[in-house]
Each structure stands twice: as C-alpha cells, then as structure tokens.
Amino acid sequence: MVRNRVQCIIPPYVLEAIEANGTPEQRARAAATLRIDAVVRADRAEAPTAPPQPAADVTAHRRIYDAGNTTNLPGTLVRDEGDPDSADVCVNEVYDGFGTTLDLYGQVYSRNSVDDAGLDLIGTVHYATDFNNAMWDGEQAIFGDGDGSIFNRFTIAIDVIGHELTHAVTQYTAGLAYRNQSGALNESISDVFGSLVKQYHASPRQTADEADWLIGAGLWAPRIHGAALRSMKAPGTAYEDPLVGKDPQPATMDGYVTTRQDNGGVHLNSGIPNHAFYLAAVSFGGYAWEKAGRVWYDALTDPSLSSNAGFLEFAQLTVQKAEALFGADGRQRIHDAWAQVSITT
Known part of the structure; x- marks a missing residue:
C-alpha cells in the first residue's frame, strides 16, 4: 500500500498560527513553508518504498548536500563520509547528528542503519529560503534554515535530526500509517528515539532523571516564549506565545x-504515548535506551505490529515485550506507565 511518507517536525497548526498572528513578512514565510510541505508530499506520495535487503557487511555512509536555498534535491554534495569538518556549521551538525543516530541504533539495538541493511543516509541543508521546517520525505532528511525571527536553524537540535531518521526506521519496520492514532504513534516514536539520541550524545551521557525530555530545544528564536516544540515530561507546556499560540x-x-x-x-495526540514513555523511562531509571527504549524498539520492530495500530495495540505489545525482557517487574512498570495516561493494558 502506498502511503504519504513525508513527516515534518513543525506541526501545521503552529505555521497556521503564525499566518494568523504574524507580521506580513512572517505570514508570507509561514504560508510558503506550508506550500512547500504540500509540494514535497505530492512529489513523494507515489514513490514506493523498496524492501530492505539484509547485508550485514554493508556500512552506512553519510552524505550531506547543500540545496543553496532552492528546493532542488538533494543539491550539491558538500561532505561525504570521512571528509573533514566543513566551514558550514549546518553541514557538520547534520553529519554528526547522523553519526550519533547510527551509533544509538547500531551500538544499542544492533541495527545496521535505518533499514537494517546499511542504507546510506542523505541529508540536505539550506533547503528553500527561510524554510521553517525539517522533514523526512521517504528518501532523505531535509533541513531548513529557519527565518531567524521565529525559528533558528533546524540543524541546531540533535533530537530533531534523530527524530527525522527515526521516521525512516518506522518506514522500514511497522510502516505506521500517518493518520489518526497510528500517525500519532509514528510521531511519538520519532520523539522517543530523537530524545534518546540527545541523551546518548550528551557528555556525559544522561540518565532518565537527568534528561530534560524536551523535543527541539533551541529551535525557537529568542523572541518566542517557549522552551521547545514539545515536552515529553509535561505535554502541553513546551511553549506559550502570542505569535505561535500555546502548546496544545x-x-x-x-x-x-x-x-x-x-x-x-498526529502531532497533537503524540503527547500521550510520549508521556507514557517518559513515565516508563523514569520508573526503570538509569539510561532510558537500555530498558524503556529496548521495549519500545522491540515493539516497533515486531512483525505483529499492524500499520494501522492504535495506542492500545502498541501499549499491549510493549507490555508483552517488557515481560519477555525484564520479567514481571518490567511488565508492571510498563503497564503502570500506560495506566497513568489512561490507557489500560
């Protein structure tokens, strides 16, 4: 089945709030971003996903391109695997973010790139002009520069990079349909592993108690009253500003x-499974990727997970995985986490 495989970090309701509340220039930029999002969706909607081919000896290579503020993809190759640092901070941030994401999936979950078959990772920076978004389009990751007044550059947050690549992991595993609860799960799983990438990347690495559980911290420009795009610890509290609205x-x-x-x-209700993961992670304690993350990863990659899975189906599967991995204690911790968001497994 062909699905819309373009997923963006900025929800449309944020851009629509800017269209309603911003200056003429800000409204125009928000409208342009929404138009570009729609065009990319249309271009990629009919592109089929090739099934991954097992190739354990293949190593993923990172290739970073510069679109030169056009919408031509992938753009001009500016850094290949093994190349030295670029003079462009955006190029280096994506290259390093790709590397940390590969490390998390490879070292913790023994996954060989996003498709588990050594797929090369392609990222494009400086996409369009003042583009206020980042996305996975089914084939590559794309990062805008932001407009400088509302959003900073979209490469600034490593969890955003991990988030977009996790959309690819979902694409090659459960293929969660990008609508309603399955779409909210799709978004939530990207937030979960994007946050784990950030915690894994931190020096020293962060435990569940030490992590901020914010998604996209640093993306808002200084004038915007907000800590991040989303909070897994306290959904609904990440931002509140007259220009962009309140985190819903x-x-x-x-x-x-x-x-x-x-x-x-999909961006709204993802706060519910996000919060369940946060509760599970702090209940287990320690590094979140070791127990709660393992449970979520094993559930995502289980062939029994349907592409139209709702919250309850996924929650029940995580409970099963927790028991298999960590016994009755693990099962209870995951059950309790879902119960606290009013999902009874």
Missing part, C-alpha cells in the same frame, strides 16, 4: 483531540 498537546487520553486537521492530530 494532551498528556493523557482524557484530553485526546478528535480532529481532521494535522492528519487526524
């Missing part, structure tokens, strides 16, 4: 949003 994410099913917007609320 619910933390539990009591606040679940039924809507036709945002592909059925």
